[in-house]
Amino acid sequence: MEAEKILDIIGADFYTGVPDSQLKALCDYLMDTYGIDFRHHVIAANEGNCTALAAGYHLATGKIPVVYLQNSGEGNIINPVASLLNDQVYAIPMIFIVGWRGEPGVHDEPQHIYQGKITLKLLEDMDIRTFILDKETKEDELRNAMGKFQAVLATGKSVAFVVRKGAVSYNGKIKYENNYTMSREEIIRHIVAVSEKDPIISTTGKASRELFEIREANGQDHKYDFLTVGSMGHSSSIALGAAVQKPGTKIWCIDGDGAVLMHMGAMAVIGTCGCGNLVHVVINNGAHETVGGMPTAAGNIELTKIASACGYGYTVCVDDFDALDKELNAAKKRNGLTLIEARAAIGARDDLGRPTTPAIENKRNFMEYLSTLA
Numbered sequence: 204m205e206a207e208k209i210l211d212i213i214g215a216d217f218y219t220g221v222p223d224s225q226l227k228a229l230c231d232y233l234m235d236t237y238g239i240d241f242r243h244h245v246i247a248a249n250e251g252n253c254t255a256l257a258a259g260y261h262l263a264t265g266k267i268p269v270v271y272l273q274n275s276g277e278g279n280i281i282n283p284v285a286s287l288l289n290d291q292v293y294a295i296p297m298i299f300i301v302g303w304r305g306e307p308g309v310h311d312e313p314q315h316i317y318q319g320k321i322t323l324k325l326l327e328d329m330d331i332r333t334f335i336l337d338k339e340t341k342e343d344e345l346r347n348a349m350g351k352f353q354a355v356l357a358t359g360k361s362v363a364f365v366v367r368k369g370a371v372s373y374n375g376k377i378k379y380e381n382n383y384t385m386s387r388e389e390i391i392r393h394i395v396a397v398s399e400k401d402p403i404i405s406t407t408g409k410a411s412r413e414l415f416e417i418r419e420a421n422g423q424d425h426k427y428d429f430l431t432v433g434s435m436g437h438s439s440s441i442a443l444g445a446a447v448q449k450p451g452t453k454i455w456c457i458d459g460d461g462a463v464l465m466h467m468g469a470m471a472v473i474g475t476c477g478c479g480n481l482v483h484v485v486i487n488n489g490a491h492e493t494v495g496g497m498p499t500a501a502g503n504i505e506l507t508k509i510a511s512a513c514g515y516g517y518t519v520c521v522d523d524f525d526a527l528d529k530e531l532n533a534a535k536k537r538n539g540l541t542l543i544e545a546r547a548a549i550g551a552r553d554d555l556g557r558p559t560t561p562a563i564e565n566k567r568n569f570m571e572y573l574s575t576l577a
């Protein structure tokens with residue numbers, strides 16, 4: 204069904220979310236219609252933030268907001284849903300639109316399998332009534348479901364539309380662009396060249412897929428890399444956890460701006476760790492490129508200033524390969540916590556593949572390799 208039609212039936216005028224590839228049509232429609240306009244549409248840092256923002260909207264207007272998310276973000280909404288929205292607390296009603304990755308019976312990547320299996324159960328456990336929207340759903344079925352949801356919402360409870368692959372369409376042609384020229388994949392290739400045999404922890408999304416393919420193309424082992432395929436926003440904390448235990452080893456974290464924003468508190472903790480062996484490279488394309496290119500708030504903030512205020516000893520922002528190489532080489536030699544922000548274009552290869560070895564095997568090889576390092 205057309206995104207416009209779905210939102211017309213839902214009938215809200217405030218939307219906040221974290222983009223999802225399965226909800227791309229809906230996100231594109233919202234971006235085309237509102238852009239980022241704080242009165243109507245906000246892409247927030249994580250799904251919990253969205254829920255809180257939507258709660259504030261409800262408190263100020265008495266109206267019912269919509270929060271959209273990939274089911275990976277269910278974990279992030281559970282805290283505010285259970286301890287803020289629930290009708291045994293404030294009874295703040297909202298409508299969730301949840302992209303259902305890893306639906307049982309539908310092939311998907313390892314990070315989506317268990318989350319997909321428990322998607323409906325988690326919502327039910329959170330006392331959120333669900334309706335599954337798929338390609339076959341007719342307008343009157345959706346209208347009917349929304350009618351029933353209205354009665355639930357009126358009691359202060361929340362509801363969710365769980366969206367199957369291909370259920371939402373949008374014909375608009377929105378193109379997400381910026382003025383930067385370095386591609387994420389090429390930046391990663393340069394990091395791989397300089398880091399040599401140092402361990403790399405890479406972030407969720409295409410960055411990890413590109414890293415995997417670069418190793419394949421170079422004929423290198425994957426044991427150097429830990430791919431944070433799920434748990435977006437946590438790769439820098441994983442890197443921190445490893446770096447403090449391996450003080451004699453340079454650990455590189457390849458992060459994304461959306462991921463950094465999602466759990467930005469991690470930077471404050473990293474900044475106080477006192478470890479000189481961690482290099483945090485944030486590839487900032489100002490976008491959630493992996494799921495379609497929708498903007499993040501990081502296009503307009505200075506990550507280097509945030510990092511230095513958090514205690515990173517050395518921070519720098521680069522936007523060309525000469526400067527990147529110079530900074531990567533300096534970071535390799537430096538004993539000091541480093542943040543390199545690499546400003547990047549929005550985009551990826553069309554034929555980008557996915558890791559072909561099982562996640563468990565990658566973990567085992569990475570751990571074995573780490574065990575040989577000081």
Ligand SMILES: Cc1ncc(C[n+]2csc(CCOP(=O)(O)OP(=O)(O)O)c2C)c(N)n1
Pocket residue numbers: 221222223273275276277279387406407408409410433434435458459460461462463488490491492493494499
């Ligand atoms: C908690 C959570 N919410 C949403 C997603 C879906 N998701 C996967 S990658 C991604 C975008 C990551 O953006 P960024 O870190 O800027 O990296 P880019 O894709 O631009 O390289 C999103 C939203 C997810 N995996 N986990």
